[in-house]
Amino acid sequence: QITLKESGPTLVKPTQTLTLTCTFSGFSLTTFGEGVAWIRQPPGKTLEWLSIIYWNDEQRYSPSLETRVTITKDTSKKQVVLTMTNMDPVDTGTYFCAYTTVRTMTLENWGQGTLVTASS
Amino acid sequence: EIQMTQSPSSMSASAGDRVTISCRASQSIATYLNWYQKTPGKAPKLLIYSASILQGGVPSRFSGSGSGTDFTLIITGLQPEDFATYYCQQSFSSPFSFGGGTKVEIK
Numbered sequence: 705q706i707t708l709k710e711s712g713p714t715l716v717k718p719t720q721t722l723t724l725t726c727t728f729s730g731f732s733l734t735t736f737g738e739g740v741a742w743i744r745q746p747p748g749k750t751l752e753w754l755s756i757i758y759w760n761d762e763q764r765y766s767p768s769l770e771t772r773v774t775i776t777k778d779t780s781k782k783q784v785v786l787t788m789t790n791m792d793p794v795d796t797g798t799y800f801c802a803y804t805t806v807r808t809m810t811l812e813n814w815g816q817g818t819l820v821t822a823s824s
Numbered sequence: 825e826i827q828m829t830q831s832p833s834s835m836s837a838s839a840g841d842r843v844t845i846s847c848r849a850s851q852s853i854a855t856y857l858n859w860y861q862k863t864p865g866k867a868p869k870l871l872i873y874s875a876s877i878l879q880g881g882v883p884s885r886f887s888g889s890g891s892g893t894d895f896t897l898i899i900t901g902l903q904p905e906d907f908a909t910y911y912c913q914q915s916f917s918s919p920f921s922f923g924g925g926t927k928v929e930i931k
Contacts, residue, residue, distance in 0.1 A: 741920070743868075751860075751868065751911055751922040764918040767825060800867055809915035810858045812879075814867035 706730035708740070708801050708815035715821050716791045722820060726784040726801030730813075733759055733779050737806040740784040742775065745817075746797035756804070757784060791822040826850050826914050830923035836931040843899040845926045847912035852892045856916035859888055859897045862925075863908045871910075872897065902928070 712724035724742070731738055741756040755765045755775040763775050774787045784801060798819050802811035827850040837843050847857065855875035860868040870879045872888040875895055885900045899906055907930055912923040 743922075750925045751862075751913075753913075753920045753922060756918070756920070766919045802867075808873055809856060809920075810870055810873040810879075811860070811868070811913070812870055814869075817867055 706803055706813040708803060708813060710799060710801050710815045710818040712799075712818055712820065714819060715823065717824050718792055718822055720791050720822075722786075722788040722791050722795070722822075724786045724788075724799055724801075724818065724820070726786070726815060728782050728784070728801075728803065731803060733757075733777055733782070733784070735759055739804045739806070740777070741802050741804055741811060742784075742786045742799065743802060743811070744795075744797045744799045746794070749797070752797075755786060758806070793822050795822045796820065825919060826853065826917060826921055828912055828914055828921050828923035830910075830912055830926050832926060833924060834927040834929060836929050837902055838931045839902055839904055841902045843902055843906075843928060845897040845910055845912075845928075847890075847895040847897070847923050849893045849895075849914055849916075853914045853916035855891050856914055857888075857890065857895045858913045858915055859886075860911045860913065861906075861908045862911060868911065873915075899928075 708728045739758040742754040757775045772789045798817040800817045801815045803813040829848045857875045859872040862868045876888045909927045
């Protein structure tokens with residue numbers, strides 16, 4: 705059974721760096737084709753795809769956030785970490801991590817999400 | 825970067841109704857199109873992938889069609905638990921963008 709869970713601060717101040725951790729189980733992220741993505745949803749708005757990291761350490765980013773976002777993995781800890789620099793109130797929202805494979809190219813399993821508020 | 829446009833953005837329907845939601849891509853994405861259902865406070869749930877393939881465990885009243893740039897999600901016989909927001913997502917090329925969502929509300 706695949707599970708994912710996001711963790712991190714609920715409140716960050718503008719200009720600070722946000723670090724979110726996705727802790728997963730039920731897969732290794734070392735198997736060919738596996739990946740973990742980050743998606744967010746500001747209050748009342750649509751889903752926004754942020755970044756993905758694959759089993760082979762290939763990373764992709766949303767062009768609008770590429771200069772501020774970094775995704776890494778630690779497969780020994782079964783964790784994927786997203787860092788976002790220079791936080792702004794518009795970055796407030798619920799952040800989700802999700803499991804994907806290159807075979808299906810879908811977000812098959814999601815974490816419950818974590819609400820992050822950027823405010824002074 | 826591929827833009828995804830959904831219509832309508834919201835709609836009212838009654839239980840038992842047939843609901844049709846459209847999704848258009850700004851360029852051809854073949855059948856690399858997924859549909860998700862989201863309710864408040866919960867994570868999105870994958871309903872359909874590759875435009876028309878029902879994810880395991882999803883009721884057969886959900887169906888999807890389309891290819892290229894135009895796609896449709898149909899719910900036949902709306903159930904109370906189907907009142908939610910539906911999102912399309914393209915998985916053709918990064919960034920794997922979502923549509924703006926369609927909120928299905930109770931009439």
